Amino acid sequence: ILNVEQSPQSLHVQEGDSTNFTCSFPSSNFYALHWYRWETAKSPEALFVMTLNGDEKKKGRISATLNTKEGYSYLYIKGSQPEDSATYLCASAGGTSYGKLTFGQGTILTVHP
Amino acid sequence: ETGVTQTPRHLVMGMTNKKSLKCEQHLGHNAMYWYKQSAKKPLELMFVYSLEERVENNSVPSRFSPECPNSSHLFLHLHTLQPEDSALYLCASSQVWGERNTEAFFGQGTRLTVV
Numbered sequence: 532i533l534n535v536e537q538s539p540q541s542l543h544v545q546e547g548d549s550t551n552f553t554c555s556f557p558s559s560n561f562y563a564l565h566w567y568r569w570e571t572a573k574s575p576e577a578l579f580v581m582t583l584n585g586d587e588k589k590k591g592r593i594s595a596t597l598n599t600k601e602g603y604s605y606l607y608i609k610g611s612q613p614e615d616s617a618t619y620l621c622a623s624a625g626g627t628s629y630g631k632l633t634f635g636q637g638t639i640l641t642v643h644p
Numbered sequence: 645e646t647g648v649t650q651t652p653r654h655l656v657m658g659m660t661n662k663k664s665l666k667c668e669q670h671l672g673h674n675a676m677y678w679y680k681q682s683a684k685k686p687l688e689l690m691f692v693y694s695l696e697e698r699v700e701n702n703s704v705p706s707r708f709s710p711e712c713p714n715s716s717h718l719f720l721h722l723h724t725l726q727p728e729d730s731a732l733y734l735c736a737s738s739q740v741w742g743e744r745n746t747e748a749f750f751g752q753g754t755r756l757t758v759v
Contacts, residue, residue, distance in 0.1 A: 574648070580747050630745030
């Protein structure tokens with residue numbers, strides 16, 4: 532994998548459903564994997580910064596896992612709510628001394644009441 | 645409020661105009677970034693300033709000219725743009741040391757339309 536890729540591109544779920552999406556990234560020269568939530572008309576906001584293989588992080592109903600050897604991360608949302616509707620971005624940070632991030636194209640999540 | 649403020653929020657300019665985008669961060673970070681988001685494309689890194697020194701220029705045309713007068717302020721000077729330059733321009737900052745860095749904090753962006 533040469534670029535950061537996210538799937539699916541978009542997702543529609545009902546309120547209360549649990550959902551997950553995938554981020555694939557180059558496993559060579561890896562340093563960190565970032566997840567951001569970007570709500571319409573707002574700034575992208577960091578959810579997690581993950582660095583260790585096997586790491587799992589959690590914030591409320593949202594959690595993420597990391598596999599640096601195979602180059603993927605999953606983001607999970609348990610019991611989706613309409614306010615979770617946003618674009619979820621992942622970005623790979625690696626190999627520079629100045630925090631360069633390479634972003635995926637994002638997964639657009641819509642949670643229907 | 646992320647601590648990163650961008651102005652203006654919206655800008656319409658003609659192809660012969662000169663305008664500037666401004667970004668200010670109140671977080672004490674030592675690195676600042678300009679990103680571009682075009683329709684249906686990932687966020688693309690344009691420029692990075694680390695400790696007020698430009699450390700990356702990602703093959704950006706010379707009609708975009710960044711300026712970082714101090715660690716809190718970042719500008720993007722625009723001149724003779726093309727309609728395809730219409731996009732959302734996001735500024736971000738982070739704290740970096742060696743290969744480590746915090747998460748990026750983003751401004752709300754400037755929606756630029758070139759007519």
